[in-house]
Amino acid sequence: MGSLAWQRSKGFRVQRLQFHPCGNFNETYEQELTIFETDFGRLCLLGGLLVLFGIIPFLSHAYILYVINIIGIYAIAAIGLNLLIGYTGQISLGHGAFFGVGAYSAAILATKANCPFLIAIPLAGLITAVVGMAFGIPSVRLKHLYLTIATLAGQFILEYVFVQWGGLTGGAEGISIPTATLFGIDLGTDRTFFFVIFICFTVMTWMAVNLIRTRYGRAFIAIRDNDRAAEGMGIPIFFYKLLSFAISSFYAGLAGGLFAYYMISITPEPFNLWLSIEFIAIIIIGGLGSIPGSVFGAIFIITLNEILGHATEFLMNIGASIGLGITIAPLREFVYGLAIILFIIFEPKGLAEVWRIVRSSFRLWPFSY
Amino acid sequence: MENNTLLQINNISVVYSDVIQILKGVSLDVTRSQIVSLLGSNGAGKTTTLKAISGLLKPENGKVTEGTINYRGHNIQNSAPEAITRLGIIQVLEGRQAFKYLTVEENLRVGTATRWGKPYRKDLELVYHYFAPLVARKHSLAGYCSGGELQMLVIGRALMAQPRLLLLDEPSLGLAPLLVKEIFEIVRRINEEQCTTLILVEQNANMALQIAHFGYVMENGRIVLKGDAKDLRENPDVKESYLGVAASGTIKSYGDVKAYKRRKRWL
Amino acid sequence: MEFFLQILINGLSIGFLYALAALGFVMIFKSSSVLNFAHGELMALGAFLFLVLSTWARLPIVLALLLTLIGSFSLGFVIERFFLRPLIGEALIEVIMLTVGLAIMFKGLMLFIFGGDIHSYPEFLPKALAFHWGAVEVPGVYVASFLAGLIFLALFGFFFKYSSQGIYMRSVADNQRAAMSLGVHVRRVFALSWAIAALVCAMSGIVLGIINGINVHEVSSIGLKVFPVVILGGLDSIGGAILGGIIIGLLETFTGGYISTALREVVPYIVLIIILLIKPYGLFGLAEIERV
Numbered sequence: 001m002g003s004l005a006w007q008r009s010k011g012f013r014v015q016r017l018q019f020h021p022c023g024n025f026n027e028t029y030e031q032e033l034t035i036f037e038t039d040f041g042r043l044c045l046l047g048g049l050l051v052l053f054g055i056i057p058f059l060s061h062a063y064i065l066y067v068i069n070i071i072g073i074y075a076i077a078a079i080g081l082n083l084l085i086g087y088t089g090q091i092s093l094g095h096g097a098f099f100g101v102g103a104y105s106a107a108i109l110a111t112k113a114n115c116p117f118l119i120a121i122p123l124a125g126l127i128t129a130v131v132g133m134a135f136g137i138p139s140v141r142l143k144h145l146y147l148t149i150a151t152l153a154g155q156f157i158l159e160y161v162f163v164q165w166g167g168l169t170g171g172a173e174g175i176s177i178p179t180a181t182l183f184g185i186d187l188g189t190d191r192t193f194f195f196v197i198f199i200c201f202t203v204m205t206w207m208a209v210n211l212i213r214t215r216y217g218r219a220f221i222a223i224r225d226n227d228r229a230a231e232g233m234g235i236p237i238f239f240y241k242l243l244s245f246a247i248s249s250f251y252a253g254l255a256g257g258l259f260a261y262y263m264i265s266i267t268p269e270p271f272n273l274w275l276s277i278e279f280i281a282i283i284i285i286g287g288l289g290s291i292p293g294s295v296f297g298a299i300f301i302i303t304l305n306e307i308l309g310h311a312t313e314f315l316m317n318i319g320a321s322i323g324l325g326i327t328i329a330p331l332r333e334f335v336y337g338l339a340i341i342l343f344i345i346f347e348p349k350g351l352a353e354v355w356r357i358v359r360s361s362f363r364l365w366p367f368s369y
Numbered sequence: 370m371e372n373n374t375l376l377q378i379n380n381i382s383v384v385y386s387d388v389i390q391i392l393k394g395v396s397l398d399v400t401r402s403q404i405v406s407l408l409g410s411n412g413a414g415k416t417t418t419l420k421a422i423s424g425l426l427k428p429e430n431g432k433v434t435e436g437t438i439n440y441r442g443h444n445i446q447n448s449a450p451e452a453i454t455r456l457g458i459i460q461v462l463e464g465r466q467a468f469k470y471l472t473v474e475e476n477l478r479v480g481t482a483t484r485w486g487k488p489y490r491k492d493l494e495l496v497y498h499y500f501a502p503l504v505a506r507k508h509s510l511a512g513y514c515s516g517g518e519l520q521m522l523v524i525g526r527a528l529m530a531q532p533r534l535l536l537l538d539e540p541s542l543g544l545a546p547l548l549v550k551e552i553f554e555i556v557r558r559i560n561e562e563q564c565t566t567l568i569l570v571e572q573n574a575n576m577a578l579q580i581a582h583f584g585y586v587m588e589n590g591r592i593v594l595k596g597d598a599k600d601l602r603e604n605p606d607v608k609e610s611y612l613g614v615a616a617s618g619t620i621k622s623y624g625d626v627k628a629y630k631r632r633k634r635w636l
Numbered sequence: 637m638e639f640f641l642q643i644l645i646n647g648l649s650i651g652f653l654y655a656l657a658a659l660g661f662v663m664i665f666k667s668s669s670v671l672n673f674a675h676g677e678l679m680a681l682g683a684f685l686f687l688v689l690s691t692w693a694r695l696p697i698v699l700a701l702l703l704t705l706i707g708s709f710s711l712g713f714v715i716e717r718f719f720l721r722p723l724i725g726e727a728l729i730e731v732i733m734l735t736v737g738l739a740i741m742f743k744g745l746m747l748f749i750f751g752g753d754i755h756s757y758p759e760f761l762p763k764a765l766a767f768h769w770g771a772v773e774v775p776g777v778y779v780a781s782f783l784a785g786l787i788f789l790a791l792f793g794f795f796f797k798y799s800s801q802g803i804y805m806r807s808v809a810d811n812q813r814a815a816m817s818l819g820v821h822v823r824r825v826f827a828l829s830w831a832i833a834a835l836v837c838a839m840s841g842i843v844l845g846i847i848n849g850i851n852v853h854e855v856s857s858i859g860l861k862v863f864p865v866v867i868l869g870g871l872d873s874i875g876g877a878i879l880g881g882i883i884i885g886l887l888e889t890f891t892g893g894y895i896s897t898a899l900r901e902v903v904p905y906i907v908l909i910i911i912l913l914i915k916p917y918g919l920f921g922l923a924e925i926e927r928v
Contacts (some may be wrong), residue, residue, distance in 0.1 A: 455819060526818065
């Protein structure tokens with residue numbers, strides 16, 4: 001084995017810090033399931049968490065922090081969607097609306113029921129999970145395209161409810177939410193909210209990664225790969241499909257709740273089909289069936305969005321200064337669509353695959369094989 | 370290459386999905402205007418051989434990895450099915466795969482795809498001439514036809530393409546013995562009257578060897594026996610394994626069956 | 637009573653429009669099983685092409701129409717060749733997202749060129765088409781769209797029933813492997829189905845433009861309406877698409893007329909979910925036969 005190991009004495013026990021061996025050959029199921037193959041991975045995670053919580057919020061500019069916060073919120077929702085689409089194979093076009101359900105639940109709980117932040121957020125997730133399950137019911141009999149369209153219908157119906165149920169949702173004007181406080185700390189600033197979002201993010205990611213390793217995760221994957229065979233193996237597929245819808249919606253709802261508190265006021269507008277599509281774009285570009293992929297996808301899409309926004313603004317200013325009255329804003333959509341297309345055609349496995357390739361070529365750098 | 374050899378397969382290997390090897394060096398020759406029958410048990414590689422010829426391996430993720438298939442001077446291994454069919458090789462798929470939601474006549478018209486735009490009336494008449502029962506069902510959906518009619522339909526459909534080489538995959542599958550006899554008789558007549566060369570894959574070895582001129586026996590992706598149909602009918606191994614007649618009338622010990630297999634072991 | 641009749645006529649004509657739009661959709665789905673989310677954008681592209689040719693280039697209407705149809709036919713070919721062919725055999729969701737990407741791209745392009753305003757065609761329909769029936773007024777555009785729809789349906793019926801290419805296309809939809817074994821050029825059939833679908837889209841986009849004027853956002857939202865229509869009728873049935881279009885059209889106008897205008901937009905989707913729960917393959921769709 002080409003592992004670099006250094007030893008550390010701890011009483012009588014000798015513990016080895018494992019670095020990456022040469023090649024992968026898993027002999028047991030446990031090996032297959034491990035999250036970290038080596039201690040190096042664990043160290044990286046520790047370092048990453050330290051940088052995330054210890055350095056980023058104190059170094060970053062307010063705007064960059066805002067972007068990072070949005071990435072965090074989107075990543076939580078995208079992980080949920082990836083559990084549904086990437087792991088269970090049920091395509092949903094209603095994730096944007098579920099995100100909205102979470103946002104509205106949190107807002108209503110905060111304003112009408114005076115719920116504290118700590119309770120409103122998980123409760124928003126639970127409410128969304130119930131709604132998501134209700135819209136997952138058609139999956140009993142529907143598959144593939146038909147289910148996709150049924151969730152599309154769910155998206156439109158929920159959008160209608162957001163606008164029309166004025167008494168609860170404030171109609172087109174929306175709801176304003178008071179700033180949240182947590183243990184007496186004011187969460188009104190980007191920096192304090194950063195910690196809230198990324199603690200949630202870490203916990204939710206940790207849960208998702210572990211969920212996949214349980215019998216539930218295996219059942220999801222079995223349903224994705226062949227639902228008939230899964231049924232034949234004794235997996236109650238309807239239960240697991242509903243469970244998958246519920247879990248995925250819980251993620252969306254939780255992210256939506258955070259979004260509502262972060263944005264302070266919400267309107268029905270952002271939670272449209274476009275948002276659902278954006279979430280799917282995130283997980284496709286990131287990589288279907290990959291938790292880190294969802295995070296990469298969120299980083300990519302949000303960054304692309306912001307860059308395109310600034311680029312069009314910049315071009316508009318130039319256009320205005322030389323007297324060209326054309327609107328360049330739509331070009332942003334054009335590039336966005338093109339990016340999705342190019343990704344699907346040239347990197348269908350997504351950023352997760354790119355990451356894997358990069359990692360494996362650096363694994364034994366500079367002496368690879 | 371002899372002039373009256375229509376198709377020559379040289380030592381081909383076929384691999385599916387880059388891992389599963391089905392054919393391990395198959396060679397066979399098909400003489401012009403003859404019926405060649407390909408016998409063998411299930412999974413021996415007969416259908417795969419046909420698909421390798423007709424190019425239908427591709428959509429199933431299969432590939433000819435070694436060897437050549439030579440058809441009238443063209444090397445056609447791994448060509449697209451569109452190109453191969455236009456050279457005059459038509460495969461009749463196993464299992465009577467008619468277009469269920471098209472009428473019988475529309476089904477036949479699909480057969481003209483290789484020579485789109487040319488008149489096809491004469492061919493229709495020819496098909497109806499050979500397969501008279503189809504005339505009555507002309508305008509009904511193929512999905513409602515009986516098994517025998519469907520088999521006639523798919524053979525007729527292939528005939529519409531005016532093939533030089535017709536690949537028939539198990540035409541007798543699931544048909545009544547009398548019907549099988551009728552269809553084989555028609556196939557023989559087509560061969561005689563239209564000079565169409567045929568490769569016939571069959572489980573019903575008895576029937577196949579009656580109309581064929583030449584035969585090959587396949588096992589585990591290899592050709593294990595070949596010869597004139599007449600000789601094959603007399604071959605004790607073939608009799609034992611495929612024709613269901615024990616040579617001496619008594620049950621032999623397992624060690625005695627399949628002499629070629631024992632020979633092979635020492636080669 | 638007059639109100640009822642007026643709504644009925646409105647509903648029928650809108651339904652007919654949906655049916656026409658759904659035709660192109662069903663065509664793509666039937667031959668290549670691709671769920672096209674760029675449908676509304678294809679309609680808008682056709683409508684704008686006609687606008688450019690008829691009002692900006694000032695070509696005669698018939699010539700402009702012909703050029704539009706040819707242009708969108710070629711566009712369909714190009715889309716299939718460059719965007720969809722690399723994805724043959726990929727997962728469903730990737731193909732769906734590809735069409736979504738196309739939709740976003742086309743929309744951005746059109747907004748860039750034409751902006752978000754409503755454009756309208758010059759009046760070119762003969763006045764004689766409009767007629768009154770008691771107090772009920774039937775505008776000329778409705779009659780024209782109805783006629784255009786009928787002509788297209790007849791053409792399609794003829795094409796699929798009698799022409800060789802039409803029969804080949806149906807054979808691919810029916811049994812792709814068998815079609816391939818007979819030498820049907822399957823990839824060409826896919827390309828052709830996209831081309832024809834783009835042509836039908838352009839046609840329905842033009843009709844829509846004549847009735848409502850063309851606005852990128854509005855036309856592309858009609859593209860999404862196609863989903864309840866085709867699901868209602870069953871994804872693979874042309875007759876079902878027509879009936880589904882008319883049902884959805886009537887449902888919308890009657891809800892809009894008698895209940896509330898806001899509900900009008902979601903009613904198709906509510907009905908869609910109910911129908912899918914009762915009949916998972918739509919009203920006329922073929923049940924998928926699954927074998928393990």
